[in-house]
Amino acid sequence: DAKTTQPPSMDCAEGRAANLPCNHSTISGNEYVYWYRQIHSQGPQYIIHGLKNNETNEMASLIITEDRKSSTLILPHATLRDTAVYYCIVRVPYSSASKIIFGSGTRLSIRP
Amino acid sequence: GAVVSQHPSRVICKSGTSVKIECRSLDFQATTMFWYRQFPKQSLMLMATSNEGSKATYEQGVEKDKFLINHASLTLSTLTVTSAHPEDSSFYICSASQLAGTNEQFFGPGTRLTVL
Numbered sequence: 001d002a003k004t005t006q007p008p009s010m011d012c013a014e015g016r017a018a019n020l021p022c023n024h025s026t027i028s029g030n031e032y033v034y035w036y037r038q039i040h041s042q043g044p045q046y047i048i049h050g051l052k053n054n055e056t057n058e059m060a061s062l063i064i065t066e067d068r069k070s071s072t073l074i075l076p077h078a079t080l081r082d083t084a085v086y087y088c089i090v091r092v093p094y095s096s097a098s099k100i101i102f103g104s105g106t107r108l109s110i111r112p
Numbered sequence: 113g114a115v116v117s118q119h120p121s122r123v124i125c126k127s128g129t130s131v132k133i134e135c136r137s138l139d140f141q142a143t144t145m146f147w148y149r150q151f152p153k154q155s156l157m158l159m160a161t162s163n164e165g166s167k168a169t170y171e172q173g174v175e176k177d178k179f180l181i182n183h184a185s186l187t188l189s190t191l192t193v194t195s196a197h198p199e200d201s202s203f204y205i206c207s208a209s210q211l212a213g214t215n216e217q218f219f220g221p222g223t224r225l226t227v228l
Contacts (some may be wrong), residue, residue, distance in 0.1 A: 043207075098217075
């Protein structure tokens with residue numbers, strides 16, 4: 001699996017959009033970009049994933065650059081409950097043996 | 113979405129004892145389950161990959177005789193920490209991969225192990 005690079009920490013004001021960047025310059029053609037988050041002392045929670053098109057769901061939006069070497073996770077209206085560590089991962093999902101290797105992630109703090 | 117449970121959520125044990133942690137997929141069948149360990153302020157570290165009916169595959173540096181993994185059915189995997197010591201105190205998390213569909217992984221809530 002390709003490696004990803006994320007800033008160690010970010011902060012955002014409550015109610016504003018939180019934009020979390022991720023670099024994955026060595027991503028392969030069949031690898032998807034996944035985002036998970038981990039709230040303190042809980043298991044990781046799936047947020048969103050995509051291959052090359054931008055994606056949106058009820059939690060977030062994922063913007064992937066045309067060359068697929070980087071992406072941005074957008075939480076449109078951050079709340080205090082969005083305080084967590086966010087992990088950007090690239091992997092091939094259509095394999096039962098596909099491991100998820102976590103990097104250091106970005107610790108997002110939401111300030112009131 | 114698919115639900116994965118872990119039991120117990122917290123366990124405290126004495127040094128030298130063995131502790132078993134269960135991971136269950138509640139509403140789907142999982143051919144593959146993964147076990148992670150997380151120390152305070154660190155990221156999740158993959159320990160092993162468990163396939164139903166076969167031996168687990170351990171990541172480099174993980175002692176297979178210390179961390180026994182059994183995946184006897186499509187809905188249950190167990191991790192046994194044998195002869196636990198204080199340095200084994202950690203947050204243990206499992207994930208399960210669906211049998212059908214896109215093989216997405218779903219994570220359990222984690223088990224906090226404290227060895228005294």
